[in-house]
Amino acid sequence: MRVGLSLLTLVPRISGGSETYARELVRALGRVGRHEYRVFLPSITDDVDGLPAEIVREYRASTSLAGRIAAMSEASLAGGRIRRRFAGLDALHFPLTAMIPRVSAPPAATTVLDLQHELLPEFFSHAERAYRRAVYGWSVRRSRLVLTISRHAAEAIVERLGVPEERVRPIHLGIDHETFRLDEGVPRERFLLYPAREWPHKNHARLFDAFGELRRRHAELELVLTSYAGPAPEGVRTPGFVSREELVGLYRRAAALVFPSLYEGFGQPPLEAMACGCPVACSNVASLPEVVGDAARLFDPRSVEEIVEAVGDVLADPTPWQERGIRRAAAFTWDETARRHDEAYAELAA
Amino acid sequence: MHVGISLLTLAPGDLGGSETYARKLVQTLASERTHEYTVFVPARSSDAAGGLPTVEVREPPVGRRGPSRIPAMAIAAWRSRELTSKLASLDAIHYALTVPVPRTSAPTVVTLHDVQHRDLPEFFGPARRSFRRVAYDRAARAAEAVIVTSEFVRSRSLEVLVLDPSRVHVVPHAIDHDVFRPGDEEREPFLLYPARPWPHKNHTRLFEAFASLRQSRPQLRLVLTGGGLERLDPLPPGVERWGVVSQERLASLYRRAACLVFPSLYEGFGLPPLEAMASGCPVAASNAAAIPEVCGDAAVLFDPTDPEAIAAAILEADSRADELRAPGIERAARFTWSETARRHEEVYRAVGAAGS
Numbered sequence: 001m002r003v004g005l006s007l008l009t010l011v012p013r014i015s016g017g018s019e020t021y022a023r024e025l026v027r028a029l030g031r032v033g034r035h036e037y038r039v040f041l042p043s044i045t046d047d048v049d050g051l052p053a054e055i056v057r058e059y060r061a062s063t064s065l066a067g068r069i070a071a072m073s074e075a076s077l078a079g080g081r082i083r084r085r086f087a088g089l090d091a092l093h094f095p096l097t098a099m100i101p102r103v104s105a106p107p108a109a110t111t112v113l114d115l116q117h118e119l120l121p122e123f124f125s126h127a128e129r130a131y132r133r134a135v136y137g138w139s140v141r142r143s144r145l146v147l148t149i150s151r152h153a154a155e156a157i158v159e160r161l162g163v164p165e166e167r168v169r170p171i172h173l174g175i176d177h178e179t180f181r182l183d184e185g186v187p188r189e190r191f192l193l194y195p196a197r198e199w200p201h202k203n204h205a206r207l208f209d210a211f212g213e214l215r216r217r218h219a220e221l222e223l224v225l226t227s228y229a230g231p232a233p234e235g236v237r238t239p240g241f242v243s244r245e246e247l248v249g250l251y252r253r254a255a256a257l258v259f260p261s262l263y264e265g266f267g268q269p270p271l272e273a274m275a276c277g278c279p280v281a282c283s284n285v286a287s288l289p290e291v292v293g294d295a296a297r298l299f300d301p302r303s304v305e306e307i308v309e310a311v312g313d314v315l316a317d318p319t320p321w322q323e324r325g326i327r328r329a330a331a332f333t334w335d336e337t338a339r340r341h342d343e344a345y346a347e348l349a350a
Numbered sequence: 351m352h353v354g355i356s357l358l359t360l361a362p363g364d365l366g367g368s369e370t371y372a373r374k375l376v377q378t379l380a381s382e383r384t385h386e387y388t389v390f391v392p393a394r395s396s397d398a399a400g401g402l403p404t405v406e407v408r409e410p411p412v413g414r415r416g417p418s419r420i421p422a423m424a425i426a427a428w429r430s431r432e433l434t435s436k437l438a439s440l441d442a443i444h445y446a447l448t449v450p451v452p453r454t455s456a457p458t459v460v461t462l463h464d465v466q467h468r469d470l471p472e473f474f475g476p477a478r479r480s481f482r483r484v485a486y487d488r489a490a491r492a493a494e495a496v497i498v499t500s501e502f503v504r505s506r507s508l509e510v511l512v513l514d515p516s517r518v519h520v521v522p523h524a525i526d527h528d529v530f531r532p533g534d535e536e537r538e539p540f541l542l543y544p545a546r547p548w549p550h551k552n553h554t555r556l557f558e559a560f561a562s563l564r565q566s567r568p569q570l571r572l573v574l575t576g577g578g579l580e581r582l583d584p585l586p587p588g589v590e591r592w593g594v595v596s597q598e599r600l601a602s603l604y605r606r607a608a609c610l611v612f613p614s615l616y617e618g619f620g621l622p623p624l625e626a627m628a629s630g631c632p633v634a635a636s637n638a639a640a641i642p643e644v645c646g647d648a649a650v651l652f653d654p655t656d657p658e659a660i661a662a663a664i665l666e667a668d669s670r671a672d673e674l675r676a677p678g679i680e681r682a683a684r685f686t687w688s689e690t691a692r693r694h695e696e697v698y699r700a701v702g703a704a705g706s
Contacts (some may be wrong), residue, residue, distance in 0.1 A: 181591075
């Protein structure tokens with residue numbers, strides 16, 4: 001059977017997590033996929049590797065925001081020429097959510113990575129929210145299957161978008177084990193690590209309170225916040241954005257990862273840390289318990305006291321958390337993610 | 351007497367057993383020496399001398415792989431002119447990592463870890479093979495004394511390099527008994543294999559054996575440690591890749607593993623079976639090369655080319671765990687770094703006396 005993957009709305013280096021997902025999926029299908037594939041790319045990118053691809057010149061891709069909106073509206077209104085490219089396919093997948101142009105054949109799957117605009121509407125402008133609602137709405141309505149990244153996200157899709165449960169497939173993401181791997185040649189140091197932007201749902205304020213208490217108990221303890229550009233109390237280092245290699249080095253040297261986030265669609269940092277042998281103390285909300293399993297010391301992220309207690313436990317006895325973590329992380333591979341996608345594609349064509 | 355020890359081709363984390371040997375040898379000599387020593391180290395590994403006086407060599411004679419060590423060697427040899435005064439005062443020099451840099455007129459001792467490039471040439475690319483022939487074979491032939499790690503390497507080197515038997519001394523490696531010691535942890539249902547994925551480490555046949563064992567024991571796991579294991583992807587079900595673990599974590603794994611499985615096709619010595627024995631872990635090991643000589647009768651031996659034999663030996667080692675424990679601990683106790691260092695000093699003394 002022939003499967004198409006449309007990445008027309010990909011904007012290289014802007015799309016963030018969804019871009020990583022799409023690229024890793026294509027690469028892994030190239031390794032383990034059992035169907036015939038065709039990837040449809042916008043003219044602004046031609047470097048997605050792993051599967052046969054074609055550039056769709058009829059889609060007027062642009063890197064500017066206005067240009068992107070114009071291209072999407074044009075394609076969604078008059079998508080006939082683009083649609084002809086999909087002729088002969090048995091299944092079609094939109095990994096970047098937006099089904100553009102809208103199609104009624106072949107049967108389609110759409111990936112919805114998260115519903116932040118529904119669950120955390122205060123972080124979105126009115127226009128952005130309205131746009132997301134419209135595009136997500138038709139994309140999931142016209143798709144036979146909706147793919148998402150955790151059971152928690154699947155429940156939200158059923159509840160908020162009214163998609164019947166039997167049409168939703170939770171498929172976990174992978175992590176890059178070539179990059180994130182154990183090397184105990186370097187000793188661990190006395191710092192906690194939290195890689196997260198200064199967004200409110202990342203919950204830095206409570207972490208700072210907990211850290212103050214932890215520092216009273218462990219005098220030389222430090223906290224390293226990557227990607228963070230907000231105010232920070234004493235003992236907190238904020239190196240800004242770091243490369244993947246630097247992040248790996250931090251995972252290998254940190255005494256523990258502390259992950260107090262109030263919302264995640266999936267949550268890769270805890271798994272990346274585990275793969276590097278870093279013990280993890282992790283929030284118990286949203287998708288996180290399902291992703292980390294029993295391999296992290298879980299806590300209620302709304303309770304400063306619980307954060308203190310959990311981090312204290314991990315610092316006191318890291319070994320069991322490290323070993324469970326190494327095993328847990330190993331189960332999350334992009335190859336497995338790709339195989340589960342293949343199953344969904346087979347369902348579409350059946 | 352004044353002995354130089356060269357660790358100039360040390361590439362941290364890349365050499366496996368020979369790196370452990372070189373570091374432990376100089377560390378032990380630092381506290382238990384009867385001669386005077388100078389250790390030649392690359393500047394990036396200036397900590398490797400364990401407290402002995404060092405001469406750091408600044409240019410990078412640290413090739414990551416065999417062939418890239420050739421220009422590195424040349425640089426080191428050229429640079430060594432700067433070290434002339436130190437080198438001139440030596441009564442003997444020991445090339446602990448085989449490659450004979452820096453050059454000197456003092457009598458030389460070379461450690462030959464194995465002659466794998468002669469015995470299993472198909473596992474080496476042409477560049478690495480000719481590098482080893484130039485660097486290792488010539489160094490061994492030119493040396494006043496050759497230290498080998500096992501009777502196996504001695505007999506192979508006498509045969510393929512045609513060395514004078516009176517110049518070849520067997521000095522076994524040892525293990526760190528402070529780290530590898532028995533404990534009272536519960537055994538868990540996993541097999542352990544610490545090895546980088548080099549071809550002679552034979553992971554493929556081990557996976558076959560493991561898959562057949564798992565049919566009747568679905569809970570069984572196989573834990574792999576060591577660098578570069580991503581190359582083995584995708585791993586069969588039940589196989590776990592842990593990566594480069596600390597000595598302490600490795601020791602803890604030995605104390606809990608159902609058994610160490612060591613299916614290597616070639617070892618000049620092979621430390622893991624001894625480390626496992628010292629930790630009270632049952633051992634199922636290959637009967638190839640130096641492995642039987644190291645294991646004695648404290649392990650279950652198997653033919654590493656036969657997956658069925660590997661699987662059968664694992665089952666046997668597991669069922670005889672209690673019976674193998676005491677002989678294993680006793681055997682491992684004989685291999686100490688103090689003894690290894692002492693026997694090196696004897697060789698240095700003999701070579702220095704002959705040279706003066």
